[in-house]
Amino acid sequence: MERNLDIDDFERMLKERSDEFKLYPTKRVWHSIYNNIHPGKKWPSIAMCITLISILMLVGYLNTSYIETTVATAGIKANQANAITTYTYYPLFKPSLPNKNIDDNNFTLNNNSNPFGYSASINTNPTTAFYLNKPVSNNKNFSDYIDNKLVGASTPLNINSVAFNNQFNTAKNTLPARGPNAVQIDNYPSNLIAERNASDKSFSDAQTKLIGKEQKNETVTLPSLPSIENTNSVSIDASAEQHKIVAIIPTDDNANIVIVNRNVENLKAGIDYVKSKAVSSNATLLAIAKKDAADKREIFLSDADKAWIENYALYNKPGAKKWAGKLGWQLYVTPSIVYRSLKDVLPSDQDINKEVVQHPSMGVEIGAGILYPIFKGVKIKTGLQLNYTRYNTDAYENSHPVATNITLSNSEMPGQFYQAARTTPYSNYGGITPVKLHNETYQLSIPMGVDFKIAGNDIVQWNVGTTIQPTFVFGGKSYLLSSDKRNFIKETSLLNHFNLNAGFETFISYKLSGFTLQIGPEFRKQLFTTNSKTYTVQEKLTTYGIKFGITKIIK
Amino acid sequence: MTEEAMLYGCVENNAVAQDFLYAHFSPKMLGVCYRFGKNREDAEDMLQEGFIKVFSQIGQYRNEGALEGWIRRIIVHTCINSIKKNKKFTDSVDITFANDVGIREENIPSVMQAKQVVDCIRLLPVGYRTVLNLYAIEGYSHREIGTMLDIEESTSRSQYTRAKAMLEDILVKMDIMLRPKSKASIKMGITATN
Incomplete structure (x- = not known):
């Protein structure tokens, strides 16, 4: 390659000076070279990106479904209450229900079979109706029941639920989540957790139904479960000032059910009322609870307030996400x-x-x-x-x-x-x-x-x-x-x-x-x-x- | 790290050895690219492409010459290929009269800095600059230059003569070098630009 020619002074000078000349390249050059000769080393950063994207998608999914509670979970929890006297209470709310008297038939829904091996509704708080569920003899979970056979609530339940829902609307975005599916409601009994159930049809339609869940299990003693014919044999607690009767009553041969929730002056009057509503002689009064006279948490609202609260709740429902239920990841x-x-x-x-x-x-x-x-x-x-x-x-x-x-x-x-x-x-x-x-x-x-x-x-x-x-x-x-x-x-x-x-x-x-x-x-x-x-x-x-x-x- | 260990490491695709080799040779090689390129960014692109070839072909190095020379040849060829993508070397500079100027050592100041020389070389049109770089600095013959640039050997000679005259003129005008007594006036009309 080298030529055999005489090199004059000028050329020698050029070569010497040029060879002395150095420039230091920027780091970009080495990074580009390195990435090119070690393509495999790019993988960690790409893998990291994919991991981050996956985490973001997962977090997004969990955040969008934080209100999804599988009621089946609630059912499982109820199942886990092994002792017959230990139950978990699930207050039911249906805020959009108008004020209806118990005499109305709006609370009657069709169901083809009684999904419960052993269940009852019970009231432990004058302002809250609790639904007690303990399936024992079938595989139907609580979700199925809620989806298809939910019955309504009485007036006091209605009032309470509206107030609850209203608070929930306010609290949802400000209160920290206690777990992915629950939020604590301020100004409400601290042991109540509000949950919404996305699989519930009524929720899917209206997205307003709330299910409050009492966090702790309570031990209550249920009275024996008399048949409707034996109501007279149910002992009446003479010390009770007032009783609330909550019952599930088969109303026809197809075992349609109705929940009755009414304050009565004495238990026998309540039982009589339940009996009068039953169309089948086989109807069973499942549970009777006594009002706790010492409970001071009762909420008193005028009819105007009730109407205002209901309207407020109705027009301030959380907006449904347009993509929810449609968008899918793959x-x-x-x-x-x-x-x-x-x-x-x-x-x-x-x-x-x-x-x-x-x-x-x-x-x-x-x-x-x-x-x-x-x-x-x-x-x-x-x-x-x-x-x-x-x-x-x-x-x-x-x-x-x-x-x-x-x-x-x-x-x-x-x-x-x-x-x-x-x-x-x-x-x-x-x-x-x-x-x-x-x-x-x-x-x-x-x-x-x-x-x-x-x-x-x-x-x-x-x-x-x-x-x-x-x-x-x-x-x-x-x-x-x-x-x-x-x-x-x-x-x-x-x-x-x-x-x-x-x-x-x-x-x-x-x-x-x-x-x-x-x-x-x-x-x-x-x-x-x-x-x-x-x-x-x-x-x-x-x-x-x-x-x-x-x-x-x-x- | 010895050169032998560095070479062995590079053949084994060892990143440390490659980094060492790059750090050792890249400043001088960037200087080479800088003389061929339009600007610093252009030179760095050439350097990058050249070193990728160096590392991918290092297994072919037979230890028959200086490693620096082997790397330098790859870098120079990379520069030439890069320039050839964008330039025709038949572009010429119309010089009405140009002598093969003999510049004596006494005309060259001892304090002349390398950067001044390189900057002056880079002022030349790309055709001249390339031929001058290859002939005067890299030591290729006109025949080899003709093959590399797809031009006639005679074209390489004439380009070099003119490039040398123009560079001398630039060096004189910039007061880097004294004008030689035998220097004739040069009338230039540049048709190939950088």
Whole structure:
């Protein structure tokens, strides 16, 4: 390389001075070099990002569902009260109920069977009606009962619930949560927790029903459970000033039930009243409670106040979230097989795809996303997806690298090409050791698309979906074909960092325990060449995979 | 860290060894890139691309010459490839009259700083600058330069002659060097710009 010419003083001066010249590069340069030669080291930060996104999604999900209490949980708690004399009390509130007299039939709801092996309503507070539930002989949980067979409340219950609801509205956003599903209500007995139950139909419709739950178990002694015919045998506590009768009474042969909640001067009068309401001689008075005369927490409200409170509660209900019950999150994974096709920009007599021996290989796509229905049977979706693509090329490795060229186009002068010198140990047509060159890319894409329902019902559906996927290629290995097609040159610097993919899929979905499972084939096509446009051989990847997904609706 | 250990570590893709090698050679190599590039950012991009090649090809280094020379060749080739993407080297400078000026040592001040020289070189049009860098500083022959830049050997010679004359003129105008007595006036019309 060195020329054998005399170097004059000027040239020597130039060389000496230039060699003395040093500049210190910025840290950015080393970071870029490091990231390029250690692509795997990027993974911790990407994994951290995915973890953070997952945590945020989880927190968001929990926050949006903090008011969701599965009443089944309450039922389980009731079940856990093993001792027959130990129960958990669940006050029931239905604030939107108008003031109704007990004589009205509005409190009667249909149910086909008595869901309770042993249950009762009991009042321990003149201002609060508590529902006592202890299922023992069937698997129906409290949720089923609340969903379908809730009965109304009497006037004092009604008043109280409105006041309670009003406080809840105020307190919801200011008081700290005591657990994910409960908030403490100020200015109310401290042992009461308010909960709302999203699975409750009445809540879903009106979103106003509250279920207060007494945190601590209380031990009460229930009187024996007399049949309605035996009411006369129930002993009357003579010391009681007043009794409240709460009863569940089968009112017809279909065991419709009604809750009766009335203050009576004496127990016998109450029992008589219950008896008068029963249409079946088999009706059973389940429980009778005595008013605690020492209880000072009774709330006295005028009719005008009651009306005002009810109106206030009615018009100040928490607004329903439009997306609640519609928006869903999805996790999916797609094992895939990756193919590539080559196209030589320069005119050639031969098909470039036949000049290389290449084999498809396994890739994978892993993603998380959200779906939202915009019309019936049409959902838009987006998310974040990690892609790994790989295919193999057959080549030979030589003991020494050879000089070769790749043809690049001049980016500033379209149509002009030049040869860039490279060295490589890999040859295409013959060499010492046969090797497989793994061409691979690591990508992060944002799929945006639509799913269409083709057929099916609420449980099983057939859908098709399509996405467009802006893609960031953050790493990979690429072996480029030399100008004479005789060598492969490892060159990652020409990888296109931004690309665009299109996806098409069809899948069968199946709803199971609140989740929607899906499976189906997916086709993914890369729209722009893998490497820079300056490289004259264009490469596009095609991926065929099977997508497995799970979707959950956010409530 | 010895050069041998550094080399072994780089071959094993050891980040510490790579960092050491980079820290050791990058200032001088950035100086090389700076002479070829349009500006510092351009030079840093060349340096980055060059060192990626160095680390990816370090297994091919046969210990047959100085490591610095091997790295320098890769860096220079990277610079040339980068420049070739954007420039045609057949662009010429119209010099009506230019002698092959013989500049004697007594004309060169002893206090002339490296940065002054490099800054003056960077004032040359890109074609001149590249040829001058390759011939006078990097030590390539005109034949090699012709191959590298896809130009005729004679073109390289004439470009160098003109580049040298223009650089001398710049150095004189900037009072970095005394004008040689044999220097003829130069009329320049630059058609290739940086």
